[in-house]
Amino acid sequence: MVHTQSMSLTELHLALLLPGPRHGYEVKKEHDAWFPDAKPLAFGQVYATLGRLVRDGLAEVVETRTEGGPERTVYAVTDAGRQRLEEWLTEPAPPAGTGPEDIVRKTVVALRAARGEGAARQVVLRQRTAHLRRMRELQGLDGADTDVALHLARRHAVLHLDADLRWLDEAVDSLSRPANAPATPPDAPPAGAPELGPLEETR
Amino acid sequence: MNAPAVELVGVSHSYARTPALQHVSLSVVPGEVVAVTGPSGCGKSTLLHVAAGLLRPQEGRASLLGQDLHHLDETARAVLRRREVGIVLQYGQLVPDLPLLDNVALPLLLDGGDLAQSRTAAQEALERVGLQDAAQAVPAEVSGGQAQRAAVARALITSPRVLFADEPVASLDPAGARQVLGLLMSAARLGGAALVLVTHDNTVAALADREVRLRTGSIEHEAVLR
Numbered sequence: 001m002v003h004t005q006s007m008s009l010t011e012l013h014l015a016l017l018l019p020g021p022r023h024g025y026e027v028k029k030e031h032d033a034w035f036p037d038a039k040p041l042a043f044g045q046v047y048a049t050l051g052r053l054v055r056d057g058l059a060e061v062v063e064t065r066t067e068g069g070p071e072r073t074v075y076a077v078t079d080a081g082r083q084r085l086e087e088w089l090t091e092p093a094p095p096a097g098t099g100p101e102d103i104v105r106k107t108v109v110a111l112r113a114a115r116g117e118g119a120a121r122q123v124v125l126r127q128r129t130a131h132l133r134r135m136r137e138l139q140g141l142d143g144a145d146t147d148v149a150l151h152l153a154r155r156h157a158v159l160h161l162d163a164d165l166r167w168l169d170e171a172v173d174s175l176s177r178p179a180n181a182p183a184t185p186p187d188a189p190p191a192g193a194p195e196l197g198p199l200e201e202t203r
Numbered sequence: 204m205n206a207p208a209v210e211l212v213g214v215s216h217s218y219a220r221t222p223a224l225q226h227v228s229l230s231v232v233p234g235e236v237v238a239v240t241g242p243s244g245c246g247k248s249t250l251l252h253v254a255a256g257l258l259r260p261q262e263g264r265a266s267l268l269g270q271d272l273h274h275l276d277e278t279a280r281a282v283l284r285r286r287e288v289g290i291v292l293q294y295g296q297l298v299p300d301l302p303l304l305d306n307v308a309l310p311l312l313l314d315g316g317d318l319a320q321s322r323t324a325a326q327e328a329l330e331r332v333g334l335q336d337a338a339q340a341v342p343a344e345v346s347g348g349q350a351q352r353a354a355v356a357r358a359l360i361t362s363p364r365v366l367f368a369d370e371p372v373a374s375l376d377p378a379g380a381r382q383v384l385g386l387l388m389s390a391a392r393l394g395g396a397a398l399v400l401v402t403h404d405n406t407v408a409a410l411a412d413r414e415v416r417l418r419t420g421s422i423e424h425e426a427v428l429r
Binding site: 125132135158162165166172 | 242406409410411418423428429
């Protein structure tokens with residue numbers, strides 16, 4: 001699941017209104033199309049955010065449509081909303097990694113809550129599997145070959161999972177080593193290991 | 204349940220006094236992709252060598268396509284590998300002096316194939332990996348990615364039922380890696396080959412159906428990923 005929750009909901013909704021006036025259902029649908037791997041936006045979240053945008057003068061209600069169904073309020077972005085979005089795009093996002101995430105918290109809790117290294121190792125190994133499964137899902141999804149935005153969003157998710165997996169690999173190594181033992185040395189063929197010549201692989 | 208294409212039962216092997224594999228059992232069925240992972244020096248490559256019949260383990264049993272490798276002499280094992288097994292290594296291991304066309308034709312020629320027919324098949328194999336225009340180049344004249352694709356073409360030319368790949372994309376850029384992995388995965392997913400993929404790269408391991416993680420020569424963890 002790609003999480004868009006950390007992205008400012010305010011600016012995300014402003015961006016979704018930018019192509020033209022929309023009601024809440026259209027905003028939700030557009031969000032889910034932009035971020036197909038993400039958790040779908042909840043209707044309650046959409047309407048609460050649109051209400052805040054209107055309150056803060058960043059969006060306005062331009063009409064109420066019925067269209068044979070329930071009454072729908074149509075929102076449009078204001079000049080102040082456009083400016084806010086522009087400022088947000090100009091400002092780099094804070095780099096991630098400034099606090100412990102759940103995978104770190106769980107490992108630390110397993111270690112510190114008197115469960116020991118064996119329990120922590122199991123936590124880490126289970127997490128590795130969960131991460132690999134999610135990475136497999138993401139890498140197997142279609143559509144990213146022709147849609148550069150989707151490709152970039154998906155690669156971001158995959159590379160973040162990869163970064164987590166590297167940490168998890170280090171964690172397994174640390175939890176599997178006797179205290180004070182050095183880290184695994186760089187790869188080198190063990191003495192006596194067979195060397196494959198150019199032809200041998202075909203024989 | 205399909206019979207295993209690759210099977211190791213209680214395999215142990217040491218180099219001098221250093222244990223490389225300890226009581227490892229593993230089976231891979233046709234069409235299955237298994238990633239073998241683990242830290243450097245954990246026994247991944249030794250496992251591949253044993254499974255491919257390139258190394259006779261000191262203990263345990265290794266079978267390929269139902270044939271116990273212990274009961275085959277070196278010639279019989281070589282014939283089995285040549286006809287039914289494709290192997291791709293990190294740096295391709297092409298013959299430096301031969302053009303790509305003849306490198307790819309080698310498995311057929313070593314099996315007594317006709318030169319013209321083998322070259323025709325090799326040209327077709329090179330076309331499948333997008334190297335039809337580099338057939339007459341020697342390995343030093345092409346990029347690492349192209350050489351690796353030629354190595355994959357050579358591994359696939361006999362339509363092997365078993366594929367072993369040892370860090371096949373570790374020396375490639377992302378685009379080259381995608382191409383090579385695509386070819387190997389197609390051989391398993393569409394061609395039904397059993398694929399054993401040794402890798403330290405988690406994005407590669409995540410393509411597999413199953414991960415087998417080694418540590419100090421033993422299986423530390425095994426997980427179904429699909």
